[in-house]
Amino acid sequence: MTIPGIIGGLFLVLGAAFLLLAGLGLVRMPDLFNRIQAGTKATTLGTLLTLAGAACLRPEWTLKLLLIGLFILLTNPISSQVLARAAHRTGAAKSEKTTVDRLVDDTEERP
Amino acid sequence: MIRKFAALLILAGIAAIFTGLLFTYEPDAELNTTARYYAERTAADIGAANIVTAIVVTYRGLDTLGEVTVLFLTAAIVGLVLARGRRRKEDRHLAPVGELLATGSRFLAPLIILLGVYVFVNGHLTPGGGFQGGAIIASGVLLILLADPCRCLSHRIIDTVESVSGLFYVGIALLGIVLAGGFLDSHLLPRGELGDLFSAGAIPLIYSLIGLKVGAEFSSILAHLSETEEL
Amino acid sequence: MVDILIYIATALTGTGILLALYRFLKGPSPADRVVAFDTLTLMTVTLIVIIALAEGRGIYLDVAVVYALLSFLGVIAVARYLERGF
Amino acid sequence: MTRVPAIALLFATLLLFWLFLNGSLAGDVLVVGIVAALFIAILFRGGRSILSGFHFTPRTIFAALGYLVFFLAELIKSNLHIARVVLTPSLPITPAIVKVRTRLQSPMGRLLLANSITLTPGTLTVEIDGEWLYIHWVNAEATDIDAATAQIVAGFEKYLEVMYG
Amino acid sequence: MALIAMAAGFILILIGFYGALTNRNILRMIVAFTVADTGVNIVMVAVGYMRGRTAPILDNTVPAAAAAARIIDPVPQALVLTAIVIGMGVTALMLAFAYRFYEKKRTLDITKCTELKW
Amino acid sequence: MSGLLLALTILLAAAMIGAALVAILGKSMPIAILAAGLVSLLASVLFLLLASPDVAMTEAAIGSGLTTFLFFFILGRMRGGEHD
Numbered sequence: 127m128t129i130p131g132i133i134g135g136l137f138l139v140l141g142a143a144f145l146l147l148a149g150l151g152l153v154r155m156p157d158l159f160n161r162i163q164a165g166t167k168a169t170t171l172g173t174l175l176t177l178a179g180a181a182c183l184r185p186e187w188t189l190k191l192l193l194i195g196l197f198i199l200l201t202n203p204i205s206s207q208v209l210a211r212a213a214h215r216t217g218a219a220k221s222e223k224t225t226v227d228r229l230v231d232d233t234e235e236r237p
Numbered sequence: 238m239i240r241k242f243a244a245l246l247i248l249a250g251i252a253a254i255f256t257g258l259l260f261t262y263e264p265d266a267e268l269n270t271t272a273r274y275y276a277e278r279t280a281a282d283i284g285a286a287n288i289v290t291a292i293v294v295t296y297r298g299l300d301t302l303g304e305v306t307v308l309f310l311t312a313a314i315v316g317l318v319l320a321r322g323r324r325r326k327e328d329r330h331l332a333p334v335g336e337l338l339a340t341g342s343r344f345l346a347p348l349i350i351l352l353g354v355y356v357f358v359n360g361h362l363t364p365g366g367g368f369q370g371g372a373i374i375a376s377g378v379l380l381i382l383l384a385d386p387c388r389c390l391s392h393r394i395i396d397t398v399e400s401v402s403g404l405f406y407v408g409i410a411l412l413g414i415v416l417a418g419g420f421l422d423s424h425l426l427p428r429g430e431l432g433d434l435f436s437a438g439a440i441p442l443i444y445s446l447i448g449l450k451v452g453a454e455f456s457s458i459l460a461h462l463s464e465t466e467e468l
Numbered sequence: 469m470v471d472i473l474i475y476i477a478t479a480l481t482g483t484g485i486l487l488a489l490y491r492f493l494k495g496p497s498p499a500d501r502v503v504a505f506d507t508l509t510l511m512t513v514t515l516i517v518i519i520a521l522a523e524g525r526g527i528y529l530d531v532a533v534v535y536a537l538l539s540f541l542g543v544i545a546v547a548r549y550l551e552r553g554f
Numbered sequence: 555m556t557r558v559p560a561i562a563l564l565f566a567t568l569l570l571f572w573l574f575l576n577g578s579l580a581g582d583v584l585v586v587g588i589v590a591a592l593f594i595a596i597l598f599r600g601g602r603s604i605l606s607g608f609h610f611t612p613r614t615i616f617a618a619l620g621y622l623v624f625f626l627a628e629l630i631k632s633n634l635h636i637a638r639v640v641l642t643p644s645l646p647i648t649p650a651i652v653k654v655r656t657r658l659q660s661p662m663g664r665l666l667l668a669n670s671i672t673l674t675p676g677t678l679t680v681e682i683d684g685e686w687l688y689i690h691w692v693n694a695e696a697t698d699i700d701a702a703t704a705q706i707v708a709g710f711e712k713y714l715e716v717m718y719g
Numbered sequence: 720m721a722l723i724a725m726a727a728g729f730i731l732i733l734i735g736f737y738g739a740l741t742n743r744n745i746l747r748m749i750v751a752f753t754v755a756d757t758g759v760n761i762v763m764v765a766v767g768y769m770r771g772r773t774a775p776i777l778d779n780t781v782p783a784a785a786a787a788a789r790i791i792d793p794v795p796q797a798l799v800l801t802a803i804v805i806g807m808g809v810t811a812l813m814l815a816f817a818y819r820f821y822e823k824k825r826t827l828d829i830t831k832c833t834e835l836k837w
Numbered sequence: 838m839s840g841l842l843l844a845l846t847i848l849l850a851a852a853m854i855g856a857a858l859v860a861i862l863g864k865s866m867p868i869a870i871l872a873a874g875l876v877s878l879l880a881s882v883l884f885l886l887l888a889s890p891d892v893a894m895t896e897a898a899i900g901s902g903l904t905t906f907l908f909f910f911i912l913g914r915m916r917g918g919e920h921d
Contacts, residue, residue, distance in 0.1 A: 135473030138518070142480035144633060145511050149487030151640045152507060158499050159690045160649060161491070163678050164636055165503050169510040170673060171633045176477070176514045180521055183470065187520075189577045190529045194513065197536040203672035203679075204341040204665075205506060205540035205547075210680045210690065211335055212551035213499040214651075244740035248733055255729040264721055264769060265792075272792040276775070280783035288775040288790065289891045292797040304801050311808035318815040336682045337668055338544065340661045347598045349537055351568050354590045355575045356534070356894070363530050364776065364890035368804045372898035376538055379906055383544055451804070455903060458811050462910045478841055482848050489852055492875065493859060498867055505871055512882055515845070519885055522841055527776055531885060531894050533575070538902050542874060549867060549909045552916075720839075720846050724887055727850035731857050731876070738861035746866060746912065750873045753904060754857050757880045760896070764887050771839070774888045796889045803895045810904055814911045821915045 134182030141175030144168045158213050166206040173198055285361040285437035293366065294440050294447075299420070302410065305450055309403070312454040316461045334384055342384035349377035357448030361437040367444040371451025378456040382463050392460065399453035406446040409439055478518055485511050502546045509539035565595040614717050621713035625670055628709070632675040639676075639692065650694035651680060654687050654703040656711060663714045670710045677706055724765040731758025744827045745817045749810060756806045760799045767795035846886055853879045870908040877901035 151164025177191045268276060275288055275296065285291040293301055350373075356363075357370030410420050417424040424438050485508065492504035513535050520528035568591035576583045639647060658664050668679040668687065676692035689706060735755025739748045768791055775793040777783050817827065824831055853876055860872035877900030884893035 131470045132473075135470045135477075138477040139473050139480065141514065142477035142484070144637075145484040145514060146480045146487070147484075147633075147637050147640055148507055148511075149484035149491075151636060152491040152504060153487050154640055154645065156645070156647075157649070158497065158503065159651075159678060159680075160647060160692060161500060161503050163676065163690070163692055164640060165488075165507040166678070167629070167632050167673055168636050169507050171629055173510050173514050174629075176517055179477075180517050183521060184526065187526050187529060189574055190526070190533065191517075193571075193574050194517075194529070194532050194536045197533070198510065198513070199673075200341075200669070201345065201537065201540040202506075202510065203669040204337060205543040206672055207337050207668060207679050208335060208544050209499065209502055209506070209547045210678055212547035213497075214680050215551045216499075241741050244737060247740065248737055251736065252729075252733055255733070259722065259726060259729065262722065262725065266769075268769075268787060268790075268792060272794055273787055275793055276787040276790055280777060280786065286777040287891070288777070288786075288793045289796045289800065289889075292793055293800060297797060300801065304805060307805060308808050311812055315811055315815045318812075318819055336661070337665060337679070340665045343598075344662070344665075345537075347564060347568060347594050348571055350594055350597075351571055351590060352533065352537055352575070354594075355572065356530070358586055358590070359576075362776075363527050364774075365530060365534075365894050366800075366891070368800060369534070369891075369894045369898050372804075372807075372895070372903055373534065373538070376541055376898065376902050379903070380541060380544075383541075383548055455807075459903075459906070459910070462811075462815075462907060475841055478845065482845070485848065485852065489855060492872075493855060498865065498871075501868055501871060505875060508875065509878060512878060515882055516885060519842070519845070519882075523773060523888075524780060525773060525776075525778075525890075527774070527778060528885060528890050531881075531890055531897060534894055534897050538898060541902060542905050545906050545909050546867065546871060549913055552913075720843050721887070723843075723846050723850055724883055727853055727883070730854055734854070734857045734861055742861075744866075746908070746915075747861075747869060750860055750869050750908070753873050753900075754860055754876055757876055757896075757900065760892070761880055761883060764884055764889050764892055767889070768887045772888065774890050776890070791888050796892050799889075799892050800895055803892070803899055807899045807904055807907075811907055814907055818911055818914060827915070 130182045130185075134179040137175050137179030137182060139179075141172045141177075141179060144172030144175065148172060159210060162206050162210050162213075166202060170198060170202050283437055283440070285440050287361050287363065287366075290361045290366050290440065290444065291437070294360075294443050298410070298443075301447065302406070305403070305406070305447060308451060308454045309399075312457050312461075315458050319461050319464075338384050342380045346377045346380050349380060350374050353377065353448070353452065357445050358441060360444040360448075361440045367447030368451055370444075370448035371453075371455060374448070374452030375455030375459060378452075379459055382459060392457070395453050395457050395460065398449055399457065402446045402449040402453070406443065406450065409443060409446070413439075474518065474521060478515075481511055481514055481518065485515075498546075498550060502543055502550075505546075506539075506543045509535065509542070513539075561595050561599055564598065565591050568594055617713045617716035621710070621717065624709065624713065625673075628670070628674040632673060635675040635693075647692050648694055649690065649692055651688055651690050652694060652702045652706075653699055654689055654707050655685050655699060656687055656703075656707055657685070658711065658714055663717065667707070667710055667714055671706060674706075674710075720770070721765045721768040724768070725762055728758045728761030728765060731755065731761065734758075743829050745820060745829055746814075746827055748829070749813045749817065752813070753806070753810055756802075756810075760802055760806075763795050763799050763802070767792035842886055846883065849879050849883045849886070853883070866912060867909070870905060870912065873908075874901045874905040877904070 148165055148168035151168060152161050155161045155164055174195050177195045181188045181191045275292060279285060279288045279291045283291045283295055353370045353373035356365035356373055357367045360366030414420055488504045488507045488511065492501050495501040495504060513532050516528060516532040516535065520526065569587055572587035572591060639645065656667060658667055668682060671677050671679050671689060678690040679687055680690050681688040695705065732755050735751045735758060738751030742748050742751065772789055772791045773781060775790040777786060781789050821827055856872045856875040856879065860869050860876060863869045863872060877896055881893045881896035881901065884896055
């Protein structure tokens with residue numbers, strides 16, 4: 127019933143809520159790129175918040191939690207980008223709401 | 238159709254056995270004799286905080302030697318089976334690697350390999366050990382391969398690491414006969430304080446060698462697979 | 469109090485896992501499933517941290533470190549396969 | 555400020571990483587860490603670390619701190635944005651793939667820029683080609699190059715340009 | 720908890736066997752084998768689990784003196800550790816042979832492998 | 838906290854069985870492989886719940902990492918063969 131305990135617990139719940147949001151975004155978004163957006167951003171912040179919550183609850187784990195957070199910040203965007211690029215190259219379906227696609231324009235212009 | 242029916246029949250038999258096993262299973266309330274021995278004696282005898290490591294490296298050390306040998310044979314056979322059909326790779330048409338992946342892999346691969354080293358050096362204190370560390374090192378090698386598919390890994394380095402660490406592993410095992418109680422005895426080095434990095438006798442040394450060897454074996458499997466020609 | 473908060477967090481993460489799993493089972497294209505896979509690995513890291521908190525063992529975090537560093541390799545492999553990179 | 559050799563930077567990064575992992579400064583940990591980091595640094599002579607291309611001056615360190623704060627603020631903003639989009643029943647999105655320009659040259663700086671863009675409100679780097687970045691934007695507000703550059707890239711580039719030059 | 724995990728492991732074994740028996744594609748059979756492999760490992764670890772005990776690693780929370788009353792059975796874990804590593808080696812071997820088979824026959828259908836029939 | 842761990846076990850077991858069904862019955866080969874990787878991933882959390890972090894780490898590094906890769910390497914070499 128300590129103050130850092132409560133704060134850490136709240137962080138945990140907030141992070142988990144963002145993870146839930148990521149799941150919801152995966153289900154609701156209409157096309158692949160929008161799903162990647164929801165999946166990447168919401169899970170990154172969600173995991174970071176969970177790690178922060180755990181660090182509040184157990185201060186002696188802070189170093190390792192910090193390391194996990196750093197890795198997630200560095201690796202998760204890279205994998206999303208590589209996936210988005212691969213999907214775009216193989217011609218993933220885009221929702222009809224998409225207005226402009228400069229990448230397709232430019233790849234067609236080039237020989 | 239008859240094939241599927243026969244398969245289902247066999248599965249029904251196995252499922253009946255499994256159900257029987259499941260419903261008669263009674264979890265133990267106490268550790269059995271062997272486990273109790275390990276739990277009570279490891280800290281005093283071996284000095285390793287991770288009891289699983291103590292079992293893998295010392296109590297059942299000979300099994301681990303055999304396992305490493307099996308892995309070595311696997312790597313050799315994979316190399317043998319895939320040895321034919323090498324081809325120069327310049328004529329393969331691959332999708333270019335993006336700049337992001339190239340940069341990211343160049344700076345993440347050393348970190349992954351260092352993580353592997355951490356995992357096997359701390360095998361006697363934290364979860365993990367030679368096999369996990371070796372697998373992580375091989376993952377680092379894999380990242381390099383993914384980011385640059387046409388790169389030929391230096392087989393000489395991999396083979397050297399593999400044979401040198403294997404030799405040292407057997408050498409330490411034989412030294413155990415001379416200097417300590419027997420083959421693969423970890424009391425070669427002082428036991429040290431429980432929880433220190435340099436403790437548990439020769440366990441960190443042996444597990445590091447196992448880690449290097451396993452990492453080299455997995456890497457050589459990966460390198461052989463990546464160098465096969467495209468059909 | 470803190471226990472209740474951890475319970476709520478687990479329930480939310482569990483629901484998120486189920487939603488991502490739905491996308492994995494249904495996803496029309498392979499790439500959609502890979503996105504779901506990526507999301508699931510990160511949710512797994514959270515789950516590991518929660519398990520470590522519940523059991524009170526800091527050493528479980530080592531597993532989470534391995535996950536955080538290796539999970540993205542799988543996604544990259546599939547992506548490179550899809551764009552015929554190896 | 556003189557350039558530090560790449561191998562020394564790699565070594566320093568690896569050693570720092572090792573100390574974070576172990577969480578102690580005991581003598582034996584340090585010795586093993588130095589040996590391991592040295593071996594790996596020699597093995598990856600051409601490798602990069604997060605510091606390669608980083609100029610060590612007080613100004614760049616302040617820029618790095620500013621970048622961190624700005625980045626975290628953007629990350630939180632981006633999640634609120636995603637939350638708003640996902641929770642609105644009508645799903646108000648107008649996706650587009652736009653093209654922006656960057657002035658950064660150093661590989662590490664470009665990687666960080668692309669990563670930051672991926673994690674900020676509604677944008678996702680799809681492809682890098684020379685000085686051009688192609689970005690998927692959930693709620694495209696501007697589709698011509700200059701306006702999009704000003705909105706997406708400028709905030710981060712300001713800091714990264716100081717840090718990595 | 721151990722019972723649920725064990726049941727899940729058994730079901731995984733059954734699913735894997737079903738896949739290995741009914742598929743004709745070699746690669747799919749190998750995938751099915753890896754699933755069954757995972758199931759076996761889960762069952763073996765679940766046998767060693769005991770309610771209310773913790774991992775067999777000694778640190779501040781589990782002092783060496785109280786170990787026998789606090790930890791679970793470490794022997795199945797050591798076995799499974801070996802099993803997973805060897806399983807990966809076996810998978811690599813099967814894949815290498817599948818590659819050779821494809822190179823020779825240009826197909827992955829196992830019913831096309833007729834050398835041993837007469 | 839044992840109720841929490843029990844609920845997590847049930848969740849993971851259900852998710853694993855679903856993923857295993859995809860691995861066996863799925864239409865395309867890459868998805869089957871990915872699903873097998875997912876089974877390993879969830880299994881490793883289950884191992885952690887069963888208080889065996891050593892096994893969990895092995896499964897995470899080998900089962901869901903390297904094995905998946907071996908499959909994709911081989912699959913990449915045999916394009917066209919996966920539809921038999």
